Amino acid sequence: MKLFKRLLTSILWLIVSLGLGCVLATVGAGIYFAPGLPDVRQLQGFELQTPLRVYTQDDKLIGEFGEQRRTPVSYDDIPQSFIDALLAAEDAHFFEHPGIDPKGLARAALELATSGNIQSGGSTITMQVARNYLLTLDQTFTRKIREILLSLQMEQVLDKQNILELYVNKIYLGNGAYGIGAAAESYYDKPLAELDLPQLAMMAGLPKAPSALNPLNNPERSLIRRNWVLLRMRELGFIDPIQYQAAVKAPITAHRAQSQFEVNAPYIAEMARQYAVERFGDDAYTDNFQIKTTIDSRLQTFARSALVNGLIEYDTRHGWRGPEETDIPSSLVEAQENTDAQGLEEELSESPEVMKTARQAAKSSEQSIEGVDGDVSNWVKVLDRTPRHGPLEPGIVVEAGDRQLQVLTRDDGVVTIGWDGLDWAREYHSAEWRGEVPANAAAIAERGDLIRVMRTDDGDWRLSQVPGAQGAIVIIDPQTGAIRGLQGGFSFSASKFNRAIQAQRQAGSIFKPFIYLAALQNGMSAATIINDAPVVMSDVGGDWRPENAEGEFRGPTRLRVGLYQSRNLVTIRVLQSLGLDNTLSFLENFGFAKGRLPHGLSLALGSASLTPLEMANAYAVLANGGFQVAPWYIQSVTRGSDNEVIEQANPVVACRECDPDQQTTVIDGETRRIAKRVADPETMYIIRDMMRDVIEKGTGRGALELNRPDIVGKTGTTNDQRDAWFSGFNDDLVATVWVGKDDNTTTGEYGSQAALPIWKAFMRQALDGQPESMPSRPDDVVAVRIDPETGLRLHNDQPGGMQEIFRKDNLPDYKPRSIQPELEDRSGSQGTGTYDAIF
Secondary structure: OHHHHHHHHHHHHHHHHHHHHHHHHHHHHHHHHHHHOOOHHHHOOOOOOEOEEEEOOOOOEEEEEOOOOOOOOOHHHOOHHHHHHHHHHHOOOOOOOOOOOHHHHHHHHHHHHHHOOOOOOOOOHHHHHHHHHHOOOOOOHHHHHHHHHHHHHHHHHOOHHHHHHHHHHHOEOOOOOEOHHHHHHHHHOOOHHHOOHHHHHHHHOOOOOOOOOOOOOOHHHHHHHHHHHHHHHHHOOOOOHHHHHHHHOOOOOOOOOOOOOOOOOHHHHHHHHHHHHHHHHHHHHOEOEEEEEOOOHHHHHHHHHHHHHHHHHHHHOOOEOOOOEOOOOOOHHHHHHOOOOOOOHHHHHHOHHHHHHHHHHHHHOOOOOOOOOOOOHHHHHHHHHOOOEOOEEEEEEEEEOOOOEEEEEOOOEEEEEOHHHOOOOOEEEEOOEEOOOOOOHHHOOOOOOEEEEEEOOOOOEEEEOOOOOEEEEEEEOOOOOEEEEEEOOOOOOOOOOOHHHHOOEEOHHHHHHHHHHHHHHOOOOOOOEEEEOOOOEEEOOEEEOOOOOOOOOOEEEEHHHHHHOOOHHHHHHHHHHHOHHHHHHHHHHHOOOHHHOOOOHHHHHOOOEEOHHHHHHHHHHHHOOOEOOOOEOEEEEEEOOOOEEEEEOOOEEOOOOOOOOOOEEEEOOEEEEEOOEOOOHHHHHHHHHHHHHHHHOOOOHHHHHHOOOOOEEEEEEOHHHOEEEEEEEOOOOEEEEEEEOOOOOOOOOOHHHHOHHHHHHHHHHHOOOOOOOOOOOOOOEEEEEEOOOOOOEOOOOOOOOEEEEEEHHHOOOEOOOEOOHHHHHHHOOOOOOEHHHHO
16 A cells, blocks of 8 residues: 555656646746747737739739738638638637647657657647748747747737637638638639638638649549548537538539739749849738839730740641540549548548548539530549640540540530541651651540640631740840840740740851851951851861751852851851951840850851840840840839839930930930940941841741831751741841750751741731831942952943942942953953953
8 A cells, every 4th residue: 555655656746747847848948939039919910911913014914923812801701610610620729728739739749759740730720820920931849839939929919819810811722822712712713701611611621731632633632631621520519410411422613713814924924023032032922012014915915826826836747746644534433533542641540431421522523514425523623623725725535536526625615626627636756757647536536535625716626735845935125125025935834934034045047147247347248258168177076067057068158148048157257257256245245145155166156055035135236226225124113002113114225316425315205324336337237238138038038928128037047956046126126036845856947947937927916007117228338239259349331240238438349340352352462351451
């Protein structure tokens, strides 16, 4: 008996000691961490911030970024069923505990110690508010201790209703929605008050894993999570068995909301977001900033459409790569059987009833579509979560006939693709090789295959696919450098990589005009003769033997011909005669970074790796007559409802009409600084005239169909056809197009085939109804007759020849007059064949 009393006393003392130790540890932690804790009183009257919004120059919304993509709600507006569901999912004792749940923390610690991870969580709603509003999200014990201490303080300052209101307005619930108000609109396109119990339970289950468990991305997993929440609600007495049975059988009713943006310009919107974050930090997302860009909504729409359609046309020429997915189950019941349960261990271990009711809900989610036999509930969900890329809609093959496909689409139900929309689908083998025309529709796709479809201009449907090549288009106002349009890829939803500003690709022949311009600026003329002949040069890796594209050499060639025929050997010899260092220094005037340009004669062939934006900017200097403008896209930054101006653009501009010593000019009522002139107007006029021959006689002849004498440009194609370019302009617009593959493999096409059609499609729309815009000839540029073989000037009495333009101070020498052989024979004076030798 004495032994028992002694043992009991020891146990009691041990319990007291442990309890006292915990108290002392808690007090010690409080004393240690308290000085560095945020003041929880700042949450009193906390105002939810407003997101960053990005607009075109004509005030159309193109982007919205930040946590406040939400519809804030007050506590009184929160449905009681959602509060119950949230407590069941996250914190059943929220209204009883002092901010922390010792049992929950102990359970989480035990799980961490035994399994290495936490399955059931341990954070109360109060602790999550402390973390979301006042702390960082780093996973450390120190942060956890600070979180606990802040939660205890918070409960002393705020009542439970305030804490819950803060929580539901801050939490991320997937699909771009922060807070329950925004989530209701995002998933169900309804205000929060109109949601039913299954919908509210679905949303209450999202904070655990907003992406992995949301009903759009993972409907079968979200059913398991939702029905576990409903089971918890029943066990806690929040709903009765009848309500429970009805709710767990309810189908998924979430659907993807439509875009809220007025103009499709996601790449430029993302550029503006990055600028705002660099300038303002995380405040950019919350402090009601508005950025007005230089984007013209009309030109942006044309640019995006031209690029997207051009890439689809390119892809059609190269063959069918097959469905995106195959063998997709039509019913949600069948898909449920194959569900990956990872991450749902807690829900499934609670009761076998969870999986059973989830299957029942899948069964009740059955959907029928006119024209399709059986349940297509899973197909509908797959189509709903599969993003549309440009004009390409996702579709699932219902039936593959002999000469047609029946395809289920998200918005148009079952559509029929006839043979005219299918016969292009020859099997893709490589960029240069396609298979034979398919024998029938079944050889292209089968039932359950996920494919892409699109409407043709006449309203029919055709098979398509996400292009295997990518591209970029940049539109610049050459007089100011303002970016008026930019599309950095086929689809921002498919790839966020902005090829317009991030893809450094070899420029090829579109770089050549700058070499020829340097030649004109340094004393050569459009008639200067350069020998188009083989050359061998020593290089680190051995001898370098550059060739022309056709492998031919044409001997003495005028500079003008060398440019419009894109003769590689002519351009190399021009650069060689100018000197590499002098040319590199000259090229800096066009925005090219000297350190990124090759320090070798391959520079002449466009071996520099440059972005489409850099090339567009350089061409803007060609278009504006030689003024060093720079690209820009932020017109203004304002803040708040009163539009407080934070930043206002003040770019340098071109001004052909201004006096050489003039420093400023007025454009659209704004005083602007005049940009530095980097080449004289006479030289700029001549290079532009030479580039017109690319359109008239060279690789850009396809642009003649626009019937615009004011446009000039240059094609470009790099080794193995890895990059296809076209850059062209008139006085008002510069447009640069690049087409290539992200993995740098061949496109199988030249710039005139892949890039020029996109450029034409844009310019056709952009210039429709616009007057011709081209510079007048400077007084110091004159036209004289020359011998096309020698480039020499002809006397008035010398027949034949052709017109060429020159600077007055840079005219070629006269060609000596020749005597006819018969006259020489009769005169008895042979040998020189010139008048000067006779007289």
